[in-house]
Amino acid sequence: MTTEYASAVAPVTAEAVESALTGFLAGRAGAPVEADQDLFASGLVSSMFAMQLVVHLEESYGIAIVGPELKLDNFRTVGAMARLVMRLREAAGEVNDG
Amino acid sequence: MGVGYAGHRLAVVGAGVMGTNITALAVGHGVPVVLVDVDEAVLSTAREAVRLKLRHAQLMGALPDGPHGELVTSVSLGDAADATAVIEAVTELPSVKAEVLAKVSATVRPGTLLVSNTSCIPIDELASSVLRPSELAGVHFMNPAYLIKPVEVIRGPRTDHRTMETVAGLLACLGRRGLVVRDGTGFVINRLLHPLINAAAMVVAEGIASAEVVDGLLEGCLGHSTGPLRTADLIGLDNLVDSLNVLYERTGEDSCRPCGLLLEKVRTGDLGRKSGQGFYDYGKVAS
Numbered sequence: 001m002t003t004e005y006a007s008a009v010a011p012v013t014a015e016a017v018e019s020a021l022t023g024f025l026a027g028r029a030g031a032p033v034e035a036d037q038d039l040f041a042s043g044l045v046s047s048m049f050a051m052q053l054v055v056h057l058e059e060s061y062g063i064a065i066v067g068p069e070l071k072l073d074n075f076r077t078v079g080a081m082a083r084l085v086m087r088l089r090e091a092a093g094e095v096n097d098g
Numbered sequence: 099m100g101v102g103y104a105g106h107r108l109a110v111v112g113a114g115v116m117g118t119n120i121t122a123l124a125v126g127h128g129v130p131v132v133l134v135d136v137d138e139a140v141l142s143t144a145r146e147a148v149r150l151k152l153r154h155a156q157l158m159g160a161l162p163d164g165p166h167g168e169l170v171t172s173v174s175l176g177d178a179a180d181a182t183a184v185i186e187a188v189t190e191l192p193s194v195k196a197e198v199l200a201k202v203s204a205t206v207r208p209g210t211l212l213v214s215n216t217s218c219i220p221i222d223e224l225a226s227s228v229l230r231p232s233e234l235a236g237v238h239f240m241n242p243a244y245l246i247k248p249v250e251v252i253r254g255p256r257t258d259h260r261t262m263e264t265v266a267g268l269l270a271c272l273g274r275r276g277l278v279v280r281d282g283t284g285f286v287i288n289r290l291l292h293p294l295i296n297a298a299a300m301v302v303a304e305g306i307a308s309a310e311v312v313d314g315l316l317e318g319c320l321g322h323s324t325g326p327l328r329t330a331d332l333i334g335l336d337n338l339v340d341s342l343n344v345l346y347e348r349t350g351e352d353s354c355r356p357c358g359l360l361l362e363k364v365r366t367g368d369l370g371r372k373s374g375q376g377f378y379d380y381g382k383v384a385s
Binding site for chain 1: 150153154156157158159242245282324332
């Protein structure tokens with residue numbers, strides 16, 4: 001998915017989100033993180049830190065993660081989080097365009 | 099509304115970490131809550147904390163389907179007068195708890211369940227400050243209360259059968275499972291846990307191992323889901339010292355006397371997760 005958005009900074013793509021998240025998590029956890037690695041099963045992310053990830057994504061990408069999207073499976077891997085960000089940004093873009 | 103206790107109206111007194119935890123648990127289970135504290139600024143922070151905790155609970159799949167209960171905040175204990183149950187969650191200082199429970203007892207109708215969320219103070223000691231000691235029980239919720247289902251329920255020597263039944267009904271409504279113990283300083287959990295944390299802090303102070311290694315050993319080798327020093331940061335080191343003092347003053351056991359490192363961290367304001375720094379730095383560590 002490479003849809004581009006008007007933005008003052010680099011375009012937000014799934015790849016860019018994955019790359020930023022991988023860096024963010026590696027810095028916090030002190031260990032490299034793979035895009036498809038189960039962050040909870042590996043013990044890298046606790047239930048307490050999961051909520052910080054929600055807030056981090058909301059603040060970094062201008063999205064609101066609410067309702068049925070606020071579930072652990074959307075945060076289980078870096079890939080899942082990137083897909084969530086792109087899905088919510090697309091949905092918001094459609095609303096704005098409409 | 100939960101099964102078996104439709105119509106519950108809960109009052110929570112004290113809007114700190116545990117007060118907001120219990121409030122989020124109740125509101126998330128459809129129970130209306132009046133959250134009381136002495137300070138409007140504290141209540142403003144608490145409303146935001148409850149909102150975040152409800153999101154956290156939803157994220158973890160810990161809430162039932164259905165509408166949330168209404169949350170009202172108040173600086174007046176009088177707004178707790180119509181509650182069906184009052185949970186006291188103020189600072190773990192015997193004199194403060196006794197004073198608040200006395201006021202609550204004088205405010206609510208006879209037959210209203212009174213619960214102290216004390217982590218260490220014997221229920222019978224607190225019962226002496228209320229008008230109807232038979233209506234007071236202890237419920238030691240864990241942190242975070244909305245994620246951990248079991249709770250320690252304390253039956254004081256003067257707590258009556260009807261009160262215990264009401265506690266069970268309330269806990270069923272909140273989706274918690276009560277494990278009932280008899281009264282005593284620290285009950286079961288903190289009689290065991292607090293001296294363990296104190297010893298873990300001493301090990302760090304003596305340079306035998308870092309906090310990460312102490313926790314890593316207990317988590318990895320003994321199967322603790324959260325090591326003692328991460329747990330200490332979650333409890334709040336100031337609250338922990340208060341509880342250790344309660345234990346030490348009543349049991350006289352040296353293992354309960356707060357160690358120098360804990361006292362030093364409290365002095366410098368490193369109170370754990372809530373201040374951003376304790377045994378761990380919450381600006382840097384995934385925890």
